[in-house]
Amino acid sequence: MASDLSHSQAPQAETVFDRTRRLFHIPDGVIYLDGNSLGPMPLAAADALQRAAKAEWSEMLIRGWNDADWIGLPERVGARIAALIGAEAGSVMVGDTTSVNLFKVLSAALAARPGRRVILSDSGNFPTDLYVAQGLIATLGQGHELRTVSHAEMEAAVDAAGEDLAVLMLTQVDYRTGALYDMKSMTARAQALGALTVWDLAHSAGALPVELDACNADFAIGCGYKYLNGGPGAPAFLYVAPRNQASVAPALSGWMGHAAPFAFEHDYRPAEGVGRMRVGTPPILALSALEAGLQAWDGVSIHEVRAKSIALCDLFIELVEARCPELELITPREGAARGSQVSFRFEEGYAAMQALIARGVIGDFRAPDVMRFGFTPLYISEREVRAGVDILAGIMDNRLWDNDDYRKKAKVT
Ligand SMILES: Cc1ncc(COP(=O)(O)O)c(C=O)c1O
Structure with missing residues (x-):
């Protein structure tokens, strides 16, 4: 990798990442290693919010649905995201949260595999994925079972579930460790048994090449506010493989997923394609920021x-x-086996992270003891990595974390 600190006399050609860095606002004095949790603000998003509020909402009023094509925004943004995750345009819809989208695809997948009982997932999966599955199982009352095993046990657990396996529900990049599943081989393994796959791309969309179509994935979901930089609470996305779109039956059959929402018919008729997974009125301000x-x-x-x-x-x-022997790496060392984040375990990890944040290096903490750092080449350089480690090493060498103020837990970590 070319060094940012090279002292060569010749002027260095601007890289694509020098250009993308200028598209974001990063506050002075901040080294932002948390774009895997909340991307920084793209300057274009602030302009888009201004435009959507001032030129569109205030001036056009309800005419904006047609005149500014608000109604087409979920589809336009979906097509842009599809290109980033190896999906055919028209197979991604944008709206709702990742949790809600998971409910939608998981319920559709279970309905498509009647008689099969098992949803198999990772015991380290992000809690909302497990909670949504638990809630759905209780709601359906059909005797489904959420079975969880570790990453290392997953292949054997798929095989062991056999023809009882309804859905393999995995998050491609583990939120805590950063460990990466091989989407292609896991999908093939589950499908060989007749099961469907649901992939959570929260930590992979925009972080690494995702090839949903090439991997033959069935369903996927993911966040708009992490590597896609759509802003706090940005709408999430949902993917349905083209081959499943005509048969998928939405449990949340809202009017925006109807074939003709403005016909105001009495009975639900699903829209063509992935549009049937829409539910209600799209959040135009948030979508405008995400699009930008x-x-x-x-x-x-x-x-x-x-x-x-x-x-x-x-x-x-x-x-x-080399510099912080107290920290224990829990992320795979091999680049190909992880996402775009690195985590270390440290007993006083919460306090150490607060000490870092107080000095301008922003990462996050995941219970019980994980310090997590995200690396986002669109705006993070080698120079910032080196400077961030200098500050971290200073904190560890001098026990600067050992301060009760840093131990006070905030609501959001
Ligand atoms: C893997 C994973 N899935 C789902 C979510 C939750 O997404 P949402 O809050 O949009 O429902 C997160 C949030 O960080 C996540 O990391």
Whole structure:
């Protein structure tokens, strides 16, 4: 990887990432290693919010649905996200939260596999995925079972579930450790038994090349506010494989998923394609910000992003391990086996993270003891990784975390 700190005399050619860095507002003095939780604000998103409020909402009023094509926004944003996750345009819809979208695809998948009982997932999966599955099972009352095993046990557990397996529900990149599942082989393994797959891409969309169509995935969901930089609470996305779209039966059969919402018919008739997974009125202000944020990807190769992300993570691991022996790496060392984040375990990890944040290096903490750092090449450079580790090492060497103020838990960690 070319060094940012190179002292060569020749002027360096601007890279694609020098250009994308300027598209974001990063506050002065901040090294932002948390874009895997909430992406920073793209300057274009602020402009889009202003436009949507001032030129559209205030001036057009309800005419904006047609005149500003608000009604087409979920589809337009869906097409942009589809290109980033290896999905055919028209197979991604945007709206609702990741949790709600999971409910929608999981209920559709279970309905498509009647008589099969098991939803198989990872015991370390993000809690909302497990909670949604538990709630859905209770609501259906058909005797489904949520079975969870570790990443290492997953292949054997798929085989053991056999023809009882209804859905394999996995998050591609583990939110805590960053460990990456092989989407293609896990999908093939589950499908060989006749099961369907649901992939949570919260930590992979915009972080690495995702090939939903090439992997033959059935359903997927993911967040708009992490690597896609859509802003706090940005709408999430949902993917249905083209082959499943005509048969998928939405449990949340709302009017926006109807074939003709403005015909105001008495009975539900599903729209063609993935549009039937829409439920209610789309959040136009939030979608406008997300749409603008996605422009940062124009002209950017996700493969280049991946190569730089691996290099940044490798460098961070090497420097932290050399300088902070108290921290225990829990992320796979091999670049190909992880997403775009690196986590270390430390007993006083919460306090250490607060000490870091107080000094401008922002990561996050995941209970019980995990310090998590995200690396987002669109706006993070090697120089910032080195500077961030200098500050972390200073905190660890001098026990600067050992301060009761840093131990006071905030509501959001
Ligand atoms: C893997 C994973 N799935 C789902 C979610 C929750 O998404 P939402 O709050 O949009 O429902 C998160 C949030 O961080 C996540 O990391």
